[in-house]
Amino acid sequence: MGRMDVRMTTQTAVQGMYLAGKWTMREAKIDVLDPHDQSLICSVPSASAEDMHLAIDEAKRGMKIAAELPVHKRMAILHRAAEYVDENRTRFARTIAMEGSKTIKEARGEVQRCIETLKLSAEEARRINGETIPFDQRPGSEDRLGYYFRFPVGIIGAITPFNDPLNLVAHKIGPAIAAGNAIIVKPATVTPLSALLLAEAFDHANLPHGVLSVITGRGNEIGNVLVTHPDVRMISFTGGLETGEQITHQAGLKKISMELGSNSPVIVLNDADLEHAVRATVSGSFSAAGQNCIGVQRVYIQEGIYDAFEELFVKETLALSVGDKMLETTDMGPMINEREAKRVESWVAEALDHGAKLLAGGVREGAYYTPTVLTHVPQDCMIAKQEIFGPAVLLYPVRDLDEAIDLANDVNYGLHGGIFTENLENAFEAITRLQVGGLMINDSSDYRIDGMPFGGIKGSGIGREGVKSSILEMTEPRVVSFKLKHRMKA
Numbered sequence: 350m351g352r353m354d355v356r357m358t359t360q361t362a363v364q365g366m367y368l369a370g371k372w373t374m375r376e377a378k379i380d381v382l383d384p385h386d387q388s389l390i391c392s393v394p395s396a397s398a399e400d401m402h403l404a405i406d407e408a409k410r411g412m413k414i415a416a417e418l419p420v421h422k423r424m425a426i427l428h429r430a431a432e433y434v435d436e437n438r439t440r441f442a443r444t445i446a447m448e449g450s451k452t453i454k455e456a457r458g459e460v461q462r463c464i465e466t467l468k469l470s471a472e473e474a475r476r477i478n479g480e481t482i483p484f485d486q487r488p489g490s491e492d493r494l495g496y497y498f499r500f501p502v503g504i505i506g507a508i509t510p511f512n513d514p515l516n517l518v519a520h521k522i523g524p525a526i527a528a529g530n531a532i533i534v535k536p537a538t539v540t541p542l543s544a545l546l547l548a549e550a551f552d553h554a555n556l557p558h559g560v561l562s563v564i565t566g567r568g569n570e571i572g573n574v575l576v577t578h579p580d581v582r583m584i585s586f587t588g589g590l591e592t593g594e595q596i597t598h599q600a601g602l603k604k605i606s607m608e609l610g611s612n613s614p615v616i617v618l619n620d621a622d623l624e625h626a627v628r629a630t631v632s633g634s635f636s637a638a639g640q641n642c643i644g645v646q647r648v649y650i651q652e653g654i655y656d657a658f659e660e661l662f663v664k665e666t667l668a669l670s671v672g673d674k675m676l677e678t679t680d681m682g683p684m685i686n687e688r689e690a691k692r693v694e695s696w697v698a699e700a701l702d703h704g705a706k707l708l709a710g711g712v713r714e715g716a717y718y719t720p721t722v723l724t725h726v727p728q729d730c731m732i733a734k735q736e737i738f739g740p741a742v743l744l745y746p747v748r749d750l751d752e753a754i755d756l757a758n759d760v761n762y763g764l765h766g767g768i769f770t771e772n773l774e775n776a777f778e779a780i781t782r783l784q785v786g787g788l789m790i791n792d793s794s795d796y797r798i799d800g801m802p803f804g805g806i807k808g809s810g811i812g813r814e815g816v817k818s819s820i821l822e823m824t825e826p827r828v829v830s831f832k833l834k835h836r837m838k839a
Contacts, residue, residue, distance in 0.1 A: 362391045366541075366565045367548035368400065369407030370558025375400070379565065381542055383447050384683040384716045385674055390447055393541050396566035401574040404533050404562040408504045409580055411531035411559025416501050418557070420474050423527055427471035429554035431464050434547070438464075441515060441546055443675075448540045449514050450638045452674045452682050463516045463547070466799045469816040470523030477528060477820060484830060495830035501529035502604060502823050503582040506575040508535045508568075508596075510588045511685050512640045512738075514543035520799070521585050522547065522561060524819035530583075533562045535575055539685055541565040568592075576600050583823060587642075590736070590761075590808045597811075606812035606822045608804055610642045610736045611764030613794035614757035616779065618750060619653040621769035625791070627658060630742075631665040633767070633793030635720045638684050639693075639740035643765040645793050646736070647743050649753040655746040659708070659724070662744065666709045666720045683716035684739060690718045693739035696732040703727050710740070734760055750775055758784045764805035765794035786813070 365372035375394035383390055394400075418426075434441055438460045445456035479498035484490040507521035518534060525532040536544035541563075548563040564571060576584055576599050583604035586596055593609040615633070617626045633645035650658045674682035684690045694713045700723055701707060710721030721741040726733050733743060747753040757766060766785040770776055776790050786805035789796045797803055804813040812822050 364393050366394045367563040369562050393565040396564045396571050398574050401571040407559045408531040412503045414557045415531050415560045416529045423474045424471040426554045430550040431467035433550040433553045444542050446674045448542050452679045459516050463519045466519040467523050470527040473816050474527035492833045492836045497826045497828045499824035505530050505532045505583045506581040508586045511537035511540040514540035518544045528820045528823040531560050607810040609810040611762040611809050612646045612736050612760045613765050614647045615645050615767040616753040617650045618770040619651045620771045626769040627661040629793040633795030634742040635740050643795050649745050649747045652746050663708050687716045690716045700726045700730045700732050754782050761808040763807045764809040767794040
């Protein structure tokens with residue numbers, strides 16, 4: 350099956366999965382539902398373990414093709430795929446918004462980022478460099494000359510989440526192709542259509558068959574095969590901590606790159622630009638209905654401005670428009686499903702039962718959960734310690750920067766953080782002491798460009814993404830040493 354046409358009213362649309370360059374159907378199906386009203390968007394194959402084994406067998410052929418592709422051809426394929434996304438950006442954005450939680454405005458932003466990710470991948474393909482090695486640094490090795498270069502890992506297994514169903518897939522496929530690998534993508538079960546659209550873009554760009562597969566199905570049926578198969582030499586996973594820990598136990602001796610979410614802190618000091626800090630943290634708390642790994646979850650505000658900050662923050666939160674994702678006026682749509690909304694509801698209820706105070710929100714209707722602001726949340730509550738991954742944010746007053754940093758670090762996560770201050774010494778104190786993979790100065794934690802190293806420490810993951818960083822993860826260095834017959838002379 351070729352070009353996918355997602356239609357909002359159909360009850361019969363079926364989309365094939367992309368198995369080593371062939372659009373493939375199966376009798377068993379998975380329905381893709383719109384979180385807004387649970388209406389059927391499309392059905393996709395529910396792949397079996399045998400399908401995944403077949404994809405891996407095909408990838409064994411594809412990895413040889415990929416490794417032999419000249420760099421200029423890899424670049425051309427990536428640029429053509431980016432052009433296809435650009436030419437079809439309306440269809441891509443509509444698909445993202447329909448199958449996921451993003452508003453149509455947020456979806457357009459994700460499409461633009463996907464285009465940039467693919468272009469970056471094309472450009473970085475020309476910069477997979479090695480370097481010469483001075484072997485004569487060791488006495489007795491004066492007759493040796495050499496260097497190292499980077500070569501592809503081989504087959505990469507990629508498992509992607511629902512919250513950025515297009516660009517996070519691009520962050521796996523783009524670098525993998527740039528580096529000369531074959532890749533098998535297992536997209537989130539609830540949002541497979543955006544990944545299949547991206548496969549369509551690469552099919553249009555004449556990517557050789559076998560290099561890419563996008564296999565739709567349930568993790569317990571196909572994920573284990575992908576993770577444990579000895580011919581899959583790297584797993585690139587974006588998702589939750591619990592699943593990430595399971596994968597590390599199952600994968601065996603292979604490369605692993607993981608981005609596992611966070612519980613992102615933001616610090617606002619007395620000298621901050623108050624209105625700017627409020628706008629940035631409200632946006633960072635509730636974009637994509639809070640289902641964002643670098644979204645703001647805890648805000649530590651110095652006591653001198655706490656009351657003013659809280660008042661403005663609540664006012665800005667209450668002004669958000671919640672509703673139909675496809676409307677231009679909507680600021681926040683539903684969560685990915687009602688089950689997740691109920692989980693957030695239960696976490697908020699636990700906090701309230703333990704003395705927290707509700708300043709805004711706290712209302713669920715189906716998969717919708719209103720933007721929620723809490724204060725006085727005890728440190729041992731689930732919502733304070735774990736990743737909420739929903740539209741709820743916690744405000745805390747603090748005496749000073751020292752207290753804020755200590756509290757910010759007191760979780761098993763460390764992806765992104767933010768600090769608002771006009772004082773460089775305060776900024777550098779936070780840079781030195783905050784346990785995060787990225788710190789945004791005078792911005793919320795919710796900031797990223799696709800060219801920067803992206804990842805965290807502690808329970809937030811292993812390794813770094815971002816196109817250049819991903820290419821390093823997806824290649825291995827090989828050292829070459831020549832022993833010369835005659836000693837080299839200057």
